[in-house]
Amino acid sequence: MSKLTSKKRVFFFGVPALLIIVIGALIAIYFWQIRLQKPVEINMAQHQHASGEIMTAAGHHHNHVQQSIACESIVAGETTAPTREFELLAASTSLQLDNGKRVEAWTFNGGSPGPVLRVKEGDRVVVKLRNLDIKDGVTIHWHGVNVPCSQDGVAGVTQNAVAPGEQFTYTFIASEPGTYWYHSHQMSSIQAKMGLVGSLIVEPKSAGEMPASIEVNAFYQDLNSTQLLNGTTGGLTVEGKAGEQVKLRLTNAGNETLHFAIDGAPFKVIAMDGHDLHEPGSLENTLIPVGSGQRYDILIQLPKGTKVIVHSDSMKNLPITLGSGVEPVRAENKGMFSFTDYGTPLLEDHSAKPTPDRSYELILSQSMFIKTINGHAFHEIPPMSVREGEYVQITIINEGGGDHPFHIHGHSFRVWSKNGIPLTGSPVYLDTLLTTKGERYEILLKADNPGLWMAHCHNLEHSSMGMSMMLNYEGVTTSYRVGKRSGNLPDL
Ligand SMILES: [Cu+2]
Known part of the structure; x- marks a missing residue:
């Protein structure tokens, strides 16, 4: 009797327990595999052609032999422009924050963010990256700068990750003025979060139509769960007199979208991702949604007697206070900025949309533990x-x-339509397009920079979970490999 009972007990408790352990282990393994995205070895240049290709002109079959060229041989051209040299040392650091706390971080030149690299339009920029002790290796990707393929800093595609004790020198022409940033593209979701990020500002040759007497660079990041603005845990206070123009460069180097409110004065969005908007209008009570990786340049004229406060709910301890005076009125129920009808079209831009030579459709979604593009993850896309x-x-x-x-x-691409409706305002050129659930955008990209280029979600958690693919020029090859064997894992 008692024997049977104990057998029953084993059956009723032991079997379900075993099943739970086995299923749990399978789920853990599945998650682990997906999360790690660790193929043994992948040549990112040699995938099958995408089924999304559309032949346009009759007889245009793309079937003659392409001459091949290696990505690493595509370098910056000669120029007589001034050369600006920088050195960035990547190292693990115990970082003392201004709130008294110490955090373990990976830094460029001892800080996170790294130094602001400030150059002039047209400069030849030479950056020597040295890795002191980041054991997985590091790279630098110049986010938004259309560099030659060999200088793009993607581990396993354009170079090998730079191992401890080694170095790599990047050279590119800063041809477009604007607000950019840089970050490691080896294990990017981990290394950006650990602190290997910084600002790159390309100043225009001439001051332009809207000169500002005050410039504020505001670099927001999430350093291992500590929110930082220009490396500080508190806000930023900027002096200024009534009537002065402030140019505010907002960079979102974290993973989540930041919605900025600007209280106390009207403002204009003068550039997105480094590209000027044409005849931007004055805005008030409008939230600015800055997606991960995006930059917004904002122009604000300081009012008389009132401070201007720029703040985001998701980083509420990091407000930017401009000028002086009383606290501004904080309006509730703000509208959301939309670039679809902001500013005015360029006069010379009345021509119809060019007929695309190729069309692709990318459906961004998720299934179980992976973030997918057209139902697949990373190297399977x-x-x-x-x-x-x-x-x-x-x-x-x-x-x-x-x-x-x-x-x-x-590349910079032009946004043509949102949810089927063509843009009616200023032309909008971006390198990072924020999309929210249910939205559909058509963008047009001029293929003018031969190479092997990553295209991915810049919520780096999402790219590490699979939402990352390639835009490859036919005939461009690479000798580098992504995977466990080489240790190059660009989006882990
Ligand atoms: Cu995403």
Whole structure:
């Protein structure tokens, strides 16, 4: 009797317990595999052609032999422009924050963010990266700068991760003025979070139409769960007199979208991702949604007698206070900024949209533990294949899984329509397009920078979970490999 009872006990408790352990282990393994995205070895240049390719002109079959060229041989051209040299040392550091806390961080030149690299439009920028002791290796990707393929800093695609004790020198021309940033693209979700990030500012040759007497660079990051603005845990206070123009450069180097409110004065969005907007209008009571990786340049004229406060709910301890006077009125129920009808079209821009030579559709979504593009993850996603000189239309659809700020390396693309409605305001050129659930965008990219380019969600948690793919020029090869064997894992 008692024997049977104990057998029953084993059956009724032991079997379910075993099942739970086995299922739990399977789920853990599945999650671990997906999270790590660790193929043994992948050549990111040699995928099958994407099925999304559309042939346009009759007889245009793209079947003649392409001459091949190695990504590493595509370098910056000669120029007589001034050379600006920098050195960045990546190292693990016990960082003393201004709130008294110490955090373990990975830093450039001892800080996170690293130093602000400030150059002039047209400069030849030479940056020597040295890795002191980051054991997985590091790289630097110049986010938003359309550098030559070999200088793009993607581990396993454009170079090997720079091992401890080694170095790599980046050279590129800062051809477009604007607000940019840099970060490691080896294990990017880990290394950006650990602190390997910084600002890159390309000043225009001339002051332009809207000169500002005060410039404020505001770099927001999430350093291992500590929110920082220019490396501080408190806000930023900037002096200024009534009537002065403030140019505010906002960079979101964290993973989540930041919605900025600007209280106390009207303002203009004068540039997005480093590209000026045409005839931007005055805004008030409007939230500015800055997606991960995006930059917004804002122009604010300081009012008389009132401070201007720039703040975001998700980083509420990091306000920017401009000027002096009484506290501004904080309006509730603010509208959301939309670039779809902001500013005015360029006069010379009345021509119809160019006919795309290729079209791709990217559905951003998620299933179980992976963030997907067209149902697949990372190296299982066929690349977008292009040729130099082509116009490539990409339709980006967010079907869920969060905000997906979609970043394409090596190019600025033009946004043509949102949810089927063409843009009516200023032309909008971006390198990172913020998409939220249910939205659909058509963008047009001119294939003018031959290479092998990553295209991924810039919520780096999402890219590490699979939302990362390639835009490859036909005939461009790489000798580098992504995977466990080489240790190059660009989006882990
Ligand atoms: Cu995403």
